[in-house]
Amino acid sequence: MKTWTDRALLGLHVAGAIVLVILTLVICYDVAGRLLLNKPFAGTAELAGVGLVLLTFMQAPYVIRERKLLRVTFFLDRLPPAVRSQLNAFTYLLGAAFFIAMVIASWEPSLAGWNSGEFFGNDAFRIPAWPLRFGSIVLWVVAALVCIGFVAEGMRGRMGAPEEEQLPE
DSSP: OOHHHHHHHHHHHHHHHHHHHHHHHHHHHHHHIIIIISOOOTTHHHHHHHHHHHHHHHHHHHHHHTTOSOOOOTTGGGSOHHHHHHHHHHHHHHHHHHHHHHHHHHHHHHHHHHHHTOEEEETTEEEESHHHHHHHHHHHHHHHHHHHHHHHHHHTTTTOSOGGGOOOO
16 A cells, blocks of 8 residues: 555544543543542543544554454464465455445444434433444445455465565555
8 A cells, every 4th residue: 555545544543542542531530520529520421432432443444454453373374375365365355345334234324313413422411423423434434445455465466475574565
C-alpha cells in the first residue's frame, strides 16, 4: 500500500488511542465524583459503551495492515512459500468477507436509527446512535479494503515468506 494510506490508517489508530485516553479520564472523573462528592457522572456507561466500540474499529485497520493480529503460525510456517501465500490470501479474503457482512447487516439498522432519532442512554444523558452506526460502517469498509489489499498481495505470491520476514511495503 502507499504511504498516504499508511498515514491515514495510523491517524485512525492514533485517534482511537485518543478516544481511549478520553474514556479513561471520564471513568476517573466518574469514580472521583462518586467517591468524593457523591455525584457520579451520568453518562459514563453510555460514553464507555460507545467509545469502546469506536476505538476498537478505529484501530483495527491499522493493526490488520501492520499484521499485528494474534496469529498462530506453527502450521503455516511449515508450508511451501507459494501455498503459504495462497493460504494467507484466503484468510484475508475471509476477513474482508466478515467486514463486508458487518456492513451489509448494519446498513438497515443504521438507516432506521437515523430516521427514528435513536439514541443511547436515558433522559439524564443521551448519545445519538447514528454517528456510531455510520462511523462503524465506514471503519468496516476501510478494514475490508485493507484485507482486500492483502488478498491481492497473496494472490501475487508476495505473502509466502515466514511471518517475521513479512513487513508491509
